Amino acid sequence: MRRGMTLFRTIVVATALAAAVPAMAQQTRDGLNPTGQNPTADSVTEEFLFKQEPKIGGRVSIPDGKSANLIQPQGREYQAFREGWLPWIGGIAVLGILGLLTAFFLLRGRIALDDPGPDTGKKILRFNSFERFAHWMTATCFIILSLSGLNYIFGKRLLMPLIGPEAFGTLSQWAKYSHLYLAWPFMLGIAIMLIVWLKDNIPEKLDWEWIKAGGGLIGRGHPHAKRFNAGQKVVFWMVVGFGAAMSVTGVVMMFPFAVTDINGMQVTQVIHSLIGVVFIAGILAHIYIGSIGMEGAYDAMGSGKVDLGWAKSHHDLWVEEQQAKNASVAQLGTRQVPAE
Numbered sequence: 222m223r224r225g226m227t228l229f230r231t232i233v234v235a236t237a238l239a240a241a242v243p244a245m246a247q248q249t250r251d252g253l254n255p256t257g258q259n260p261t262a263d264s265v266t267e268e269f270l271f272k273q274e275p276k277i278g279g280r281v282s283i284p285d286g287k288s289a290n291l292i293q294p295q296g297r298e299y300q301a302f303r304e305g306w307l308p309w310i311g312g313i314a315v316l317g318i319l320g321l322l323t324a325f326f327l328l329r330g331r332i333a334l335d336d337p338g339p340d341t342g343k344k345i346l347r348f349n350s351f352e353r354f355a356h357w358m359t360a361t362c363f364i365i366l367s368l369s370g371l372n373y374i375f376g377k378r379l380l381m382p383l384i385g386p387e388a389f390g391t392l393s394q395w396a397k398y399s400h401l402y403l404a405w406p407f408m409l410g411i412a413i414m415l416i417v418w419l420k421d422n423i424p425e426k427l428d429w430e431w432i433k434a435g436g437g438l439i440g441r442g443h444p445h446a447k448r449f450n451a452g453q454k455v456v457f458w459m460v461v462g463f464g465a466a467m468s469v470t471g472v473v474m475m476f477p478f479a480v481t482d483i484n485g486m487q488v489t490q491v492i493h494s495l496i497g498v499v500f501i502a503g504i505l506a507h508i509y510i511g512s513i514g515m516e517g518a519y520d521a522m523g524s525g526k527v528d529l530g531w532a533k534s535h536h537d538l539w540v541e542e543q544q545a546k547n548a549s550v551a552q553l554g555t556r557q558v559p560a561e
């Protein structure tokens with residue numbers, strides 16, 4: 222009887238196995254068994270691991286505890302931003318503003334000097350040598366920081382195929398050094414500009430009038446303005462605001478993990494790069510108006526002196542203020558030093 226039972230069990234198991242073999246072959250082909258269920262659903266797949274929140278880590282005995290981190294979902298989002306979104310946003314920002322400035326130049330042309338009339342040949346000091354030094358130090362650093370920054374985003378894609386990996390490697394190393402070291406004089410320059418120009422850049426009601434009149438850029442007239450008009454105040458506050466944001470995020474990245482963890486480092490890089498490309502676009506507009514866009518503007522930062530006629534058209538209230546100041550100094554001089 223017992224022998225009969227054993228034989229029966231053997232037959233049942235063999236039959237079940239025989240039925241299971243073709244079904245298993247089918248599972249490996251489509252991942253599902255004939256009942257429509259995924260027999261490996263409970264096992265840990267790579268896809269499943271990547272979706273874990275917040276992260277999967279283990280233990281390591283080396284001092285760098287970060288290396289125990291195996292999966293960090295935000296890292297994948299960061300990679301998608303860095304390799305996918307950022308080049309597009311950067312490309313659109315930089316090429317977009319260049320396109321707009323070109324269109325503006327073709328439509329509006331160079332803003333010409335008005336006829337200076339009786340002021341022909343007369344000059345007025347607009348920026349002293351210290352102000353010009355601070356401006357050009359900041360500007361030089363900014364241009365190199367921009368080019369080396371854009372190299373982080375586009376270099377591998379655009380430059381490396383052109384000049385080859387070796388030259389690109391050397392160039393990128395120098396670009397990185399210049400990015401790290403020129404950040405310091407750039408920050409100093411921003412701080413100096415903030416101190417020397419703050420009092421002339423406080424927004425006031427007059428700025429609103431200037432904006433409503435199109436700033437003289439769109440129309441043909443010249444709205445009243447003091448030392449800096451509303452457009453220049455926007456440039457000033459952009460430089461100070463973006464400059465501060467770039468400085469803070471830049472310094473955080475110079476000392477990795479000193480103040481934040483891996484997620485914080487990635488967020489910092491996202492902020493730094495996004496503000497960076499918008500900053501470059503804004504400064505390209507500033508460079509345009511300070512050079513080819515407006516006749517007579519460059520002299521202000523070149524020699525420091527501008528045509529009195531230009532100053533009267535673009536900064537009439539400032540000229541009145543300066544002339545009143547000079548007149549009172551002259552009056553004081555004549556009172557203190559009696560004529561012989």
Ligand code: HEM
Nearest residue numbers: 359360363414453456457460504508511512518519521522
């Ligand atoms: C080749 C590049 C540049 C040129 C040709 C240029 C030209 C000028 C000129 C002509 C002015 C005086 C405008 C006036 O009469 O009031 C000026 C002012 C100024 N520049 Fe630049 N600049 C350049 C780059 C930069 C950069 C890179 C920055 C900062 C990151 C900057 C920040 C400023 C600021 C804050 C002012 C005062 C506010 C204003 O006038 O808009 N400049 N620039």
